[in-house]
Amino acid sequence: MPGAIPTPCRAATCPAVTINRNGYCDAHQDKASGWMNQDRGSSAERGYGGRWKRIRARIMRRDKALCQPCLAEGKVMPAVAVDHIINKAEGGTDADENLQAICKRCHKLKTQQESLRARGRG
Known part of the structure; x- marks a missing residue:
């Protein structure tokens, strides 16, 4: 490096x-x-190149750059990422209906839960 x-x-x-x-x-x-x-590997090698950037921009516009899990709880938080509702490791796709704008806190919590499930502890 x-x-x-x-x-x-x-x-x-x-x-x-x-x-x-x-x-x-x-x-x-x-x-x-x-x-x-x-x-x-690089982000492009993992499937997050130009195509993903266009999808991400479309989902952020659709969701008005607001965290969808927070909105479901009646809270308004700005989103910082686009998340796979069902992650790719568990069979999720890049289809719009499987994507949501998400805030840093929600993304961290969701990733932790997915990690525990992957290790057989969740």
């Missing part, structure tokens, strides 16, 4: 420094967990 600032490895007593985003040196990569330890 050009311009990355080396930081101490997160492993206890390890004297190494790293520029890895997960904070572990190469010798301690096995301690890293979660999405940062995965080679996810």
Whole structure:
């Protein structure tokens, strides 16, 4: 990573420094967990290129850039993202009826629930 600032490895007593985003040196990569330890590819490689940007803009216009889960609870919050109601990992698609504008808080909570389900704990 050009311009990355080396930081101490997160492993206890390890004297190494790293520029890895997960904070572990190469010798301690096995301690890293979660999405940062995965080679996810670029946003375009994951299906979020120009086509997705056009879909996202259309959904934000449709939903007036307001969080749809909050609106369902009678609250008005600005949306920051477009979310798959049924996520792609569980069979969801990019069809308009499966997309909603969502605020940061709701998106975080929904992602946590999906992650727990994926690990068999939800």
